[in-house]
Amino acid sequence: MELKGRSLIGSQEGAATRDVFYAWNPRTNEQLQPAFYSASEEEIDQAARLAAEAFATYGRLSGRDRAAFLRSIAEKIEGLREELVERAHQETALPKARLEGETARTCGQLRLFAQVVEEGSWVMARIDRAQPDRKPLPRPDIRSMLRPLGPVVVFGASNFPLAFSVAGGDTASALAAGNPVVVKAHPAHPGTSELVGRAIRQAVMEHNLPDGVFSLLFDRGTQAGISLVKHPLIKAAGFTGSHRAGRALMDAAANRPEPIPFFAEMSSTNPLFILPGALRERTAQIAEGLYGSFTLGAGQFCTKPGMVFLPDGESAHQFTSQLRQLVERADAFDLLTPGIRDAFSASIRARLQHRALRVVAEKPVTTGKAGAIVFETDASSFLKDPELAEEIFGPETLLVRHSDREQILEIARNLGGHLTATIHGTEQDLHDFADLVSILERKAGRLIFNGFPTGVEVCHAMVHGGPYPATSDSRFTSVGTLAIFRFARPVCYQAFPDTALPDELKNENPLGIWRMIDGEWTKEPIAAGHLTAVR
């Protein structure tokens, strides 16, 4: 497919504006063709209007029809796999095997959401039947279910050109819930974005959906994103990226005349606690796992373990020396963009000058590449400087040695919000540090035992979220089927005739979904007058 570099505004193509940019190959340091054109304010407005128009139809489509649409998108992406992986590899320098995996994950996510909306129980249908004889007043029949919010803006993420971009988890969950989507492509992989965008557009057309169901906008900078978030017809947004950009957009969403939900997944250092028994018993194994985790994707994961707490002593020495060997044996990394590379270098330079830090493992590399690096400090120094708990995006981690149990708990209590927190421990450790678990529950969205935080499973129970600043709203997740709840709101129908109710709430339960009837979950229909055979 020939790339055109134009935004996709429903079924139309954007104009060749004056604001031009190019993708960049981080491995060869070369510009990639073709030119991409930033969307104009008129195009942004047009995309939002089309989305709002499309919502009237798309928001009322059955779950089965939305499922078919999502599956078509997955098929079309699979049809482009080779081209997609090739272009994404050029634009991101991520290994092809990883990009193959990410394509599969992206399609898997689309199909998982298709399954959720086709089955249909996700709408949390609730029915409280009328009690005409109740005193002092009769109770009317009351039924409620989740309904989509309206047009959703999705921001592509730099570090997942597929799974968190144009047809990533945000788009899949927003479309699944019944919302049109306007994607603001990440300028680091515009070609990958265009390929996926065209696949979605084709699915829109084949399913005879209104063309505003999906638009894709390019922008080299931040203006289009801000304009979209402020647009009165946009009703929610999902973002994965830096804290600075996330907070700016979050504030824009909150300060609109009509504030809207804004889901930002922003920054997380993912504390990892190695408890004494585990460190003794599995020194080398944990060092190996940690190395693999903090350098995975060149350390450019939001779940990268960026601070590691371990007890001082002989095992810690062994652990560190093991880690040193792994780091020194490693290859150099290509980071995603010149901007990320510069930010990483600046952060590392700052840490190298930090008095309380010393380098315990380092891979020297040539200019333009990034080498893995491990710093070390002690618990008291760590507690004194909050900057040491901040995320560095790239292959770096910080070991923090502590001398006793109280220091660990103090560190835990002082943590900000993170996506994950990990504990390595024996059964005995877990018993001795039960209070650590209960502190960490308040600090992170996912707690991991004897594992590593990178690798976020796409499943029903996953929580990829966490208290601020990890995300803008800890009550939601951006990965897994729970992510659909970000883009829906409950609507209640009081005393409606059966024929005027949505299928999900009709007496006979034509969709066969789980519903809460008078407080009890059941799949049974409601017989005329009363309920048959509940439970």
Next chain:
Amino acid sequence: MELKGRSLIGSQEGAATRDVFYAWNPRTNEQLQPAFYSASEEEIDQAARLAAEAFATYGRLSGRDRAAFLRSIAEKIEGLREELVERAHQETALPKARLEGETARTCGQLRLFAQVVEEGSWVMARIDRAQPDRKPLPRPDIRSMLRPLGPVVVFGASNFPLAFSVAGGDTASALAAGNPVVVKAHPAHPGTSELVGRAIRQAVMEHNLPDGVFSLLFDRGTQAGISLVKHPLIKAAGFTGSHRAGRALMDAAANRPEPIPFFAEMSSTNPLFILPGALRERTAQIAEGLYGSFTLGAGQFCTKPGMVFLPDGESAHQFTSQLRQLVERADAFDLLTPGIRDAFSASIRARLQHRALRVVAEKPVTTGKAGAIVFETDASSFLKDPELAEEIFGPETLLVRHSDREQILEIARNLGGHLTATIHGTEQDLHDFADLVSILERKAGRLIFNGFPTGVEVCHAMVHGGPYPATSDSRFTSVGTLAIFRFARPVCYQAFPDTALPDELKNENPLGIWRMIDGEWTKEPIAAGHLTAVR
């Protein structure tokens, strides 16, 4: 019980500060004893700190224990019923029968949430079992459930001295979910607030809970509320009141260094559509119902129908004349506070001077009282002036006559967000106006058919919410059991040993709750290795 006028800061009493205020009897226009003292900044800070300390314990209490605590609160409130109704009647001028009912509702809400958390399935437990043989990577065991957020601030509402105040729905749902609560009492009914606050405090002590689980702060103005919402240890807030105050607090919550969820139920004019068939067939009946609804509680309900759309013609004349008789026969009303009375008078004066409005029914009253009043206009004038769609708090409503179907739909499409939207229609009307229903679904949280919006049932399916500006976040409700979801967040446990998991997620399902296991809802335990008898 002798009122002391002091804030309740955990088990301590607030100081007699210099900032003194009194309750007011709207019926007699007299000040009520005793003096109440605004909480100092130190007291506010102390309440937040105690709450944060208490959270470590209270947040981990079992659902059964929290249920027992909530039921104790209900019992203690019932023990004070006479005293409570008497004082609330003095402070609000609301009829005693209404206050009796509100007490029962308040206790009913506490017991309903007790039932929800004792049963336990509300936590949405989800379990995805490990797949050790999965390729290319094994899948770890992943389990998640809802956990409380932390200390919650609740603002008492002027118009519901019990059901939306100290032990109202916000407090009941926040406590049920496991969050300590700091209430900012409404200065219009401080005595009622103190009585209920003491009842809660007594329950805290009897259940041996940390005393920071509950605090009650007085303030004559707005400073305490702002300070609480900005306090770093506060993690969420619930508010019912005016749009101006709600938006100010909402902005304060969003602009904190760590933004927090803020649930404001603010302003709603509750459009009511009378379709042609219904108007013809039930002219007098609908007029009577409308009169009862817009004057209920002297029109001081957030669900008061404040704009009524009906087709021009003979039936509309009959309807108006019927309404006129009802209004003229009515008694005068005492509004809740001098402030509400002044705001009502000012709004009515402005409408009386509005060129496009005319009065069709009015009850003349003496100074200090409020009389029911009905205005009328035509659809074009209504569409021209957005102010006509704004809420007036008090016994007023506006009839809008239209000439055709298209005008109704245009009006509906132009509506802002409301708590409710009501349709009176025959089966035929509903068929002819099916698109009206689908527009209103996007404009309100609750749609009512052939009924009236006042009277919000406390049940599982209720949605008392709606798009902005009706509430700050349309994804949640402040009435009904769904309200508990405002104050909880999901936490995920990856590869945890069974013994370290919360009971809700343990293999054997010791609490017997509904859980989603590998995508299927079941109450079955998980047998060693795999699941027995799902479905």
